Amino acid sequence: EKQRREAEEAAEKQQPEAEEVPTFTLEQLQDSKTWQKLNVKSTEREAYLSEEDFQRVFEMDKEAFAKLPKWKRDATKKKHGLF
Numbered sequence: 001e002k003q004r005r006e007a008e009e010a011a012e013k014q015q016p017e018a019e020e021v022p023t024f025t026l027e028q029l030q031d032s033k034t035w036q037k038l039n040v041k042s043t044e045r046e047a048y049l050s051e052e053d054f055q056r057v058f059e060m061d062k063e064a065f066a067k068l069p070k071w072k073r074d075a076t077k078k079k080h081g082l083f
Contacts (some may be wrong), residue, residue, distance in 0.1 A: 035048075
């Protein structure tokens with residue numbers, strides 16, 4: 001039991017930390033003057049939403065959204081002014 005726990009802890013320490021991406025409001029990401037000043041990549045604006053805002057806007061989490069076909073992601077982003 002102790003060895004298993006130690007192995008799990010060691011594995012967790014080896015995993016790189018997820019890079020912190022700044023988050024912005026939907027309104028900021030819909031306003032081209034604002035998101036351009038914030039150096040947000042135009043094709044990835046949805047990635048800058050917080051998890052909560054992303055869930056509210058797209059009605060799914062970021063992982064589920066990433067699994068959608070590109071045409072469906074693009075259509076959904078257009079619907080919300082993020083394309």
